[in-house]
Amino acid sequence: MSTFAEFLSMGGYAGYVWPAYGLVLLIIGGLIIQSTMDYRRQKQLAARLEEANEAAGRRRAPAKKVPS
Amino acid sequence: MALNFHAYANPARFMMLSRRLVAPIAMIAGVLIALGVYLALWGSPPDYQQGDTVRIMYIHVPAAWLSLLCYTVMALASATALVFRHPLADVCAKSAAPIGASFTFLALVTGSLWGKPMWGTWWVWDARLTSVLILFFLYLGYLALWATIEEPVRAARAAAVLALVGFVNVPIIHYSVVWWNTLHQPASVFRIGGPTIAPSMLAPLLIMATGFTVMFVALLLLRMRAEILRRRVRSLRLAQAGFAGGGREA
Amino acid sequence: MIRAAFSLISRDLKLAIRLGGGGGMAVFFFLVTVAIVPLGVGPDLNLLGRIAPGMLWVSLLLSNLLTLDRLFQSDYEDGSLDFLMTSGAPLVLVAGAKAFSHWLTTGLPLVIAAPLLGLLLNLAPGAMPMLMIAMLIGTPALSFLGAIGAALTVSVRRGGLLASLLVMPFYIPVLIFGVSAASAAVTAAPGDQGPRGLMLLGALTLASLVLAPVAAAAALRANVE
Numbered sequence: 295m296s297t298f299a300e301f302l303s304m305g306g307y308a309g310y311v312w313p314a315y316g317l318v319l320l321i322i323g324g325l326i327i328q329s330t331m332d333y334r335r336q337k338q339l340a341a342r343l344e345e346a347n348e349a350a351g352r353r354r355a356p357a358k359k360v361p362s
Numbered sequence: 363m364a365l366n367f368h369a370y371a372n373p374a375r376f377m378m379l380s381r382r383l384v385a386p387i388a389m390i391a392g393v394l395i396a397l398g399v400y401l402a403l404w405g406s407p408p409d410y411q412q413g414d415t416v417r418i419m420y421i422h423v424p425a426a427w428l429s430l431l432c433y434t435v436m437a438l439a440s441a442t443a444l445v446f447r448h449p450l451a452d453v454c455a456k457s458a459a460p461i462g463a464s465f466t467f468l469a470l471v472t473g474s475l476w477g478k479p480m481w482g483t484w485w486v487w488d489a490r491l492t493s494v495l496i497l498f499f500l501y502l503g504y505l506a507l508w509a510t511i512e513e514p515v516r517a518a519r520a521a522a523v524l525a526l527v528g529f530v531n532v533p534i535i536h537y538s539v540v541w542w543n544t545l546h547q548p549a550s551v552f553r554i555g556g557p558t559i560a561p562s563m564l565a566p567l568l569i570m571a572t573g574f575t576v577m578f579v580a581l582l583l584l585r586m587r588a589e590i591l592r593r594r595v596r597s598l599r600l601a602q603a604g605f606a607g608g609g610r611e612a
Numbered sequence: 613m614i615r616a617a618f619s620l621i622s623r624d625l626k627l628a629i630r631l632g633g634g635g636g637m638a639v640f641f642f643l644v645t646v647a648i649v650p651l652g653v654g655p656d657l658n659l660l661g662r663i664a665p666g667m668l669w670v671s672l673l674l675s676n677l678l679t680l681d682r683l684f685q686s687d688y689e690d691g692s693l694d695f696l697m698t699s700g701a702p703l704v705l706v707a708g709a710k711a712f713s714h715w716l717t718t719g720l721p722l723v724i725a726a727p728l729l730g731l732l733l734n735l736a737p738g739a740m741p742m743l744m745i746a747m748l749i750g751t752p753a754l755s756f757l758g759a760i761g762a763a764l765t766v767s768v769r770r771g772g773l774l775a776s777l778l779v780m781p782f783y784i785p786v787l788i789f790g791v792s793a794a795s796a797a798v799t800a801a802p803g804d805q806g807p808r809g810l811m812l813l814g815a816l817t818l819a820s821l822v823l824a825p826v827a828a829a830a831a832l833r834a835n836v837e
Contacts, residue, residue, distance in 0.1 A: 516767065
């Protein structure tokens with residue numbers, strides 16, 4: 295059985311294997327976070343605007359529902 | 363058939379269907395990738411020639427596979443957008459591009475990290491590497507075009523034309539680079555691949571590739587949803603600006 | 613229809629002659645970039661002779677990219693593009709004619725200037741004809757592929773840089789096959805690759821002559837309509 299230190303050393307290639315996995319984690323993690331945050335933001339904006347639109351529609355002439 | 367097709371292409375319908383899909387698909391992707399990483403780092407033996415650097419292959423090969431898959435999805439969506447004027451197709455193409463660019467970048471960098479200990483250099487002008495680098499340029503150009511043209515309808519159609527021209531060109535570029543490579547250097551670089559992959563290595567590779575692909579689907583759906591919402595926000599803003607300006611909106 | 617294309621080409625030629633600029637500037641740029649190479653890599657004539665075909669092709673490519681922005685942009689700005697699009701002539705034909713006149717005013721002068729610049733780089737005299745032929749065959753592809761990039765960015769202010777970035781990957785096969793034809797004559801490498809390179813280059817040019825106007829027309833429609 296290999297020890298944990300041996301596992302970390304990756305047969306001497308630690309300097310290559312770990313950066314590779316780290317970078318994948320960084321980039322894909324970043325992509326996931328960016329996508330999720332963008333989605334939430336757009337959702338919030340859309341909800342707020344739609345609300346405002348309906349309020350305006352009640353006050354003014356019947357507002358045409360904007361096709362998405 | 364065509365009618366049915368369009369019914370599913372309706373953005374409202376897409377939003378309804380995709381809402382419940384993103385989370386489960388992302389979950390499946392997470393499980394697959396976790397299993398894949400476990401097998402790649404712990405559950406598989408080092409290669410007798412490459413040692414532990416073979417573990418880089420378990421992320422490099424899926425990333426390279428996705429760089430091609432994303433471009434294909436992008437090009438097919440672009441063709442659909444141009445031919446059928448599909449409301450969802452250019453949303454799909456636009457959403458696939460940043461994912462594809464990310465995976466292409468990862469394929470390049472992980473390949474480089476593998477190449478340094480194996481070939482003794484970070485970069486060789488090997489046919490496959492060069493082609494992937496050019497593919498990365500194509501992605502960047504596509505993204506740049508989207509970012510530059512402000513009006514979304516124009517940008518979508520221009521980007522669709524570019525994606526298709528790129529799609530036609532990718533094989534030509536690849537072939538020319540292979541040809542160039544054989545002219546300049548003998549194909550002496552050591553490469554893995556071929557049918558002689560041990561099953562202990564095939565399992566993590568396949569699981570990772572599947573996991574990455576499923577994750578691509580989840581990310582694509584999420585980004586498409588965000589993009590549809592962004593367009594709704596845009597048109598709502600325009601409508602409100604129209605109201606405020608006394609209905610000058612054209 | 614053919615007459616429309618001819619009149620468009622002759623109009624572009626007249627404009628290019630009257631206004632100058634474009635083609636002459638491209639040749640000047642070609643000269644400058646080639647002159648810079650020895651300053652960068654050193655005056656060793658053997659080395660220069662060896663890299664001459666590649667350097668000439670790369671400089672030619674850059675000079676070509678530099679002129680892409682004026683392929684459609686000036687017509688877009690003064691409204692003649694709108695006129696051309698509504699004139700009833702097929703847009704594919706218009707795009708093809710524009711690309712062809714771009715070749716006449718830019719590609720052809722560059723090819724004519726190339727042998728002179730070859731002297732500066734100590735290009736082997738025997739390789740000169742091959743290089744000229746390769747450039748003659750390859751430059752139309754550059755103009756036609758470039759037309760796609762120019763059309764894509766026609767509505768973008770200062771779209772020239774973006775057009776260059778978009779088009780550069782598509783130029784790579786032309787570069788590869790073009791250089792191989794000429795450098796086969798320089799190094800006299802075993803296995804006569806020259807004619808094969810030329811044939812592949814010809815195939816590329818023919819394909820781009822047919823397909824690029826279609827793509828450019830679609831791109832123009834996307835930007836203007």
